[in-house]
Amino acid sequence: MSVYSFYIFDRHTECIYSKRFTQAPPPAATKSSSALSNGAVSASLRRANKDSDDAKLVFGTIFSLRRMCKQLGGADDQFLSYRTGEYKLHYFETPTQLRLVMLTSPQVGNMRTVLHQIWSTLFVEYVVKSPLAPTEHKGGKGVGNELFEGGLERFMEVVFRPQPQ
Template sequence: MRVADRLEAEAKMTVHNLYIFDRNGNCLFYNEWNRKKQAGISKDEEFKLMYGMLFSIKSFVNKMSPLDMKEGFLSFQTSKYKLHFYETPTGLKFVLNTDLSVSNARDSLQHLYSNIYVEHVVKNPLVPEAQTLDSEIFCSKLDSFIKALPFYSPRAA
């Protein structure tokens, strides 16, 4: 594949990045697939800002909702991207940023948690708890999973 073709294909990919936070706001994992613009701050500062924003949005949504909500905050979008949010019963938070064309990634995030995170992190005695994830098998399985998502594929021109 020519470099120009590869760059054009990458520009059409719709998954930008993924964060995984523990219940205390520590970023356990971060990866990028097609992030064009960096925040201009350290990754640690970015992680703190992202977690703080999630905490604030969740609180706002729960307080302002006219009805009792089982699910709470699921996603939000800007003019350039959509943030998808999934929180496990144990307080793990999965945040996936995608293109606006992705309507709902909740099932994908649930699958990622139950079939990849639980199987390759929780059930793996070699992966220490409450630390950043640097498991090669987890990273490999995650990358394969993300690249197989229907909304990861290049969009039609």
């Protein structure tokens, strides 16, 4: 069981935090500096664009599934998660419309309580209560808090630690 990625979206539908927990394969070949100066897009810029596109796709999926759940099941029904053969998407929305999304392996059970713990113990403590953190993340300016990132890393290690057999 493993976690693949984690996203936080604000009430304005902007991705304010994203983290990949799987290692990307190394690039096959590096380009020379002359190729980069000739207008070729650097690997880091391509990666940033791909991460942004991934976040948009994840939010679009959540938006559509939430709407479908409300239309088919009524206003009281909630979207919690869905599973494919490759991954499982877990969703948690706070009262302030902060949306936490986690992509894990399909075998992982319900992660709603884990997402609630991340929000209540890490995000609220290190981001919301921080006097240096902005209250609004205009234009997708993300959460840049080292304590939050470190706490999230340690929390994920504890939750997804391999169980002895």
